Amino acid sequence: MLEIIVSLLYFTNKIFLSIEKRTGWIIGALASATAMLYFISIKVYLLLILEAGFFALMLYGLKNHKASQKNNIFIYAIMILTMLGMLFTMDEVHILEFIVSIGFILAIHSLAVHRWKLGWIIMGISHAFMAVFAYQKEQHFFMTMQLISIIVAIYALLKKRTSIPMTT
Numbered sequence: 032m033l034e035i036i037v038s039l040l041y042f043t044n045k046i047f048l049s050i051e052k053r054t055g056w057i058i059g060a061l062a063s064a065t066a067m068l069y070f071i072s073i074k075v076y077l078l079l080i081l082e083a084g085f086f087a088l089m090l091y092g093l094k095n096h097k098a099s100q101k102n103n104i105f106i107y108a109i110m111i112l113t114m115l116g117m118l119f120t121m122d123e124v125h126i127l128e129f130i131v132s133i134g135f136i137l138a139i140h141s142l143a144v145h146r147w148k149l150g151w152i153i154m155g156i157s158h159a160f161m162a163v164f165a166y167q168k169e170q171h172f173f174m175t176m177q178l179i180s181i182i183v184a185i186y187a188l189l190k191k192r193t194s195i196p197m198t199t
Contacts, residue, residue: 033069038176040065045154045180048142049187060089073168077117077128081135084110088139107136127167131160148188155184 040062047055063086070079087106111133118129134157141150158180165174 033065033072034170034173037062037066037069038173042176042180042183045183045187049151049183049190056089060086063089073170074123075128075168076121077114077124077132080110080113080117081132085135085139088143107140110136125164127160127164131157131164134160151184151188155181155188158184 040058044055044059044062047058063082066082067079067086070076070082084106114129114132117124134153138150138154138157141153158177162174162177165177
């Protein structure tokens with residue numbers, strides 16, 4: 032059940048962010064919180080760390096989505112260092128998890144600093160890798176939503192950006 036909830040929340044999050052709606056940050060925070068529980072339930076701890084960091088970033092983005100993203104570098108650094116530590120010390124952590132995590136971090140950062148094309152390209156690639164990982168974990172609905180999210184990333188990549196700030 033968590034697999035479906037997380038998938039739908041993150042899909043909705045991407046839809047709202049792709050059309051530049053501030054509501055995407057709210058849904059993203061809810062998705063991250065739910066994803067933490069989901070990744071605990073399927074024993075994928077590296078992605079749990081990723082989601083904890085994204086939860087903090089989404090809350091920050093909700094309040095300060097126009098502010099300088101230099102403040103987020105500290106959160107990114109903690110996430111990456113923790114994930115590197117887990118990669119080299121835990122047998123349960125796979126290299127594909129790490130690649131997916133770094134991809135999503137780079138995508139979110141690129142989008143946050145308004146490097147739209149790069150961000151959405153990395154986002155699409157990260158979803159492709161996550162689909163492979165979800166398939167390996169036999170999380171078929173989650174895998175399907177990852178594949179559909181690639182389409183959203185392509186739409187967002189091709190969408191002409193507006194100069195108006197994100198709206199609710």
